[in-house]
Amino acid sequence: MSIISRWWKRNKVALLFLSPWLLGLLTLSLIPMMVSLYLSFTNYNLFQSPDWVGMTNYINLFTNDTRYAKALEVTFIYVFVGVPLQLTLALALAMFLNRGLAGLELFRGIFYIPSLLGPSVAIALLWRKVFGSDGLFNQLVAPFGIEPRSWIGDPDTSLLTLILLHVWQFGSPMVIFLAGLRQIPKDYYEAASIDGAGRISSFFRITIPMLTPIIFFNLVMQIINAFQAFTSAFIVGGNGGVLDSTLFYTLYLFIAGFNNFQMGYASAMAWILLLIIGFFTALFFLSSKKWVHYEN
Amino acid sequence: MHAKKGGWIPYTKLAVAVIGSYVMLYPLLWMLSASFKPKSEIFRDAGLLPKTVTLENYINGWQGIGGISFGHFFANSFFLVILAIIGNILTCSMAAYAFARLDFSMKKTFFGIMLASLMLPHHVTLIPQYVFFFQLKWIDTYLPLLVPKFLAAEAFFIFLMVQFIRGLPYELDQAATVDGCGPIQTYTRIIFPLLLPALVTTAIFTFIWTWNDFFSQLIYISNPQKLTVTLALRSFLDSMGDSSWGYLFAMSVLSLLPIFLFFVFSQRLLIEGISTTGLKG
Numbered sequence: 001m002s003i004i005s006r007w008w009k010r011n012k013v014a015l016l017f018l019s020p021w022l023l024g025l026l027t028l029s030l031i032p033m034m035v036s037l038y039l040s041f042t043n044y045n046l047f048q049s050p051d052w053v054g055m056t057n058y059i060n061l062f063t064n065d066t067r068y069a070k071a072l073e074v075t076f077i078y079v080f081v082g083v084p085l086q087l088t089l090a091l092a093l094a095m096f097l098n099r100g101l102a103g104l105e106l107f108r109g110i111f112y113i114p115s116l117l118g119p120s121v122a123i124a125l126l127w128r129k130v131f132g133s134d135g136l137f138n139q140l141v142a143p144f145g146i147e148p149r150s151w152i153g154d155p156d157t158s159l160l161t162l163i164l165l166h167v168w169q170f171g172s173p174m175v176i177f178l179a180g181l182r183q184i185p186k187d188y189y190e191a192a193s194i195d196g197a198g199r200i201s202s203f204f205r206i207t208i209p210m211l212t213p214i215i216f217f218n219l220v221m222q223i224i225n226a227f228q229a230f231t232s233a234f235i236v237g238g239n240g241g242v243l244d245s246t247l248f249y250t251l252y253l254f255i256a257g258f259n260n261f262q263m264g265y266a267s268a269m270a271w272i273l274l275l276i277i278g279f280f281t282a283l284f285f286l287s288s289k290k291w292v293h294y295e296n
Numbered sequence: 297m298h299a300k301k302g303g304w305i306p307y308t309k310l311a312v313a314v315i316g317s318y319v320m321l322y323p324l325l326w327m328l329s330a331s332f333k334p335k336s337e338i339f340r341d342a343g344l345l346p347k348t349v350t351l352e353n354y355i356n357g358w359q360g361i362g363g364i365s366f367g368h369f370f371a372n373s374f375f376l377v378i379l380a381i382i383g384n385i386l387t388c389s390m391a392a393y394a395f396a397r398l399d400f401s402m403k404k405t406f407f408g409i410m411l412a413s414l415m416l417p418h419h420v421t422l423i424p425q426y427v428f429f430f431q432l433k434w435i436d437t438y439l440p441l442l443v444p445k446f447l448a449a450e451a452f453f454i455f456l457m458v459q460f461i462r463g464l465p466y467e468l469d470q471a472a473t474v475d476g477c478g479p480i481q482t483y484t485r486i487i488f489p490l491l492l493p494a495l496v497t498t499a500i501f502t503f504i505w506t507w508n509d510f511f512s513q514l515i516y517i518s519n520p521q522k523l524t525v526t527l528a529l530r531s532f533l534d535s536m537g538d539s540s541w542g543y544l545f546a547m548s549v550l551s552l553l554p555i556f557l558f559f560v561f562s563q564r565l566l567i568e569g570i571s572t573t574g575l576k577g
Contacts, residue, residue: 007401013479014400021391021410021454024447029413032424039423046430093316101309109563110317116559117324120508121526122548125533126327129541136326139342168320172570179571220415228417231510235530250511253419258515263423270419277417 040268045261057268068269070244071252074159078248079226082166087218090170094177095207108178112171123165124235128152131161131236152236155245162232162246173218180214181207212292220284227277230254249273331546338542354550357543361531362520366547369528373507376438376524380506381499383445384453388498389491391448392457393483397469413451426515440516441509445502453498456569460494461487497569500562504555525551 015022040057042050061068093111097104117123130136133150142148151157184207192202208215230250237246239255253273257266322344330338331353333346341347360366394400395407429440448454464487472482510526517527529551532544559566 011400014394014398016480017390017394017398017483018400018406020387020446021448024387024444024449025409025413027428028425028444028447028449029416029421032421032428033416035424035427036420036422046427096309097313101313102306103310103313105563107313107317108567109559111320112567113324113556113559114320116504116555117552120552120555121510121529122551123323125529125544125548126323129545130323130326134339136323136342168323175567175570224415224417228419234510234514235533250419254511254515257423257426263427267423270417270422273417274420277415281415 036267036270039264040271042264044264046263050264057265061268061272067244067247067252071247071249074245074247075227075249077159078163078166078229079223082163083219083222083226085163086167086170087173087215087222089167090173091177093170094174094181098178098181108175112175115169115171118165118169119231121231121235124232127161127165127232128236153242155243158237158241158245162236165232166226166229173222176214176218177211180211184210209293213294216284216288216292220281223280224277227273327545328549331542331549333542335542353542353546357546361528361535364520366528366550369523369525372522373524376441377503377506379442380445381502383442384450384498384502385495387446387448388450388453389457389488389495391454392461393487395454396458396461397487398479410451410454414455429516435516436519436522438522441512456497457491457494460491464490493565497565500558500566501569503558507555
């Protein structure tokens, strides 16, 4: 039997089952990735054929485009302020819910609702109104002597409102933390308490080390997601907000690609985003050997 | 082990949890309440109970945009979501079966590629996909939104189902083989029916993500007849400006209702899905 027919005999059934996925992998992921890499070195407006310009798009992004610099700044602040805040809150509430509370399932459900509904356009619309000049937030803080203003219209606070929206959705990492807390054997705490460890030292010596795989997982996934945030900025701030104070990376990519039809330029931005996300993911994976503790 | 019986700690914790829930849900409850308030009251009153309850926001909001009612947009969204669920369930379970039970060349490599694709930001494929669909004249149709679901593009679900199938006893497959089932019958008669819990989880998450999805709908759909609920809300905002927030809130509440109902009736499955696979919520 020839090699090909043996190969075919072994793989034909699997190929049948994998064929939709393989076709998708090829046409929706692998080929588009290569094409977008190619397009990133061209000028392309969708209607005329791509025009090779070498590194020009990349050079322009980093030397000639203040909006791009602003988008990077805004996105980095959003990711590296929003994600740690969100995960800290998620962990704190998971700890709080984990022990000695009646109605755990009910409260877990309630805290989870915002992360379920939060990514929608409806909630972004609500946020736009709550933090607007005649919005709910002004009415709530008025008793504390805070002057009413548009928190979205002010470039100093507009990004904060979006970070708050992100933090508000701490429910899904909280649920994952809760599942992790459940898996820490109770004897560990009992043994520690016999040895005279207090609550605080149990937290740092048992809870945190045992949770590191989950902290790691949540951190990586949330950072990847936060870099790609779009809907909230698009609905709340429009095309970047006041002074581009809410110009998220993906929002600027959208404006370049689909408003200005600079598809080559937008492709270059997409590849830089891939590299940024890849860089941080790799950093976390490499550092994980030092701080992530795996039980055998 | 916990606080002493009759101690005050459980009550304090309960009180903190109740206050915390109230703060978390306040914006949502306020929107719900505002949707029943007359225009004059919405922005003057931060309270949750409307002084006068009116349905005018719902009645007028339902009229929609340019003579197309929200009923039409809801029908569009449901159409999209149902087909997306069918696509994901069929093609992801097929791929998962191959990864979990069949032997083939370079299996580990392909499994690795599948896992890596979970982390791939979709922007890096976005523009070529758009160009490709543009050349196929698929812009302003639902095909760019649906065809990927029939090509198992949401690898999260493949992963979820692989984990599930690996938990099923292998003796079942062997018994089926003894009874004369080939791999295809083993899939259709044994694995697929037993996969039901994972399929339900897939259906729930597909529903929520497709319903909430905004970016892809925004770039592919612009014909008013074809708008989905999320797109219609956004057009609503653009066309009415800031004058008719009551209508907008009413329609926003309706747009969140299907997801909320799904949550109420399948909370346990949903939470289990997140806990075991870390699906983003």
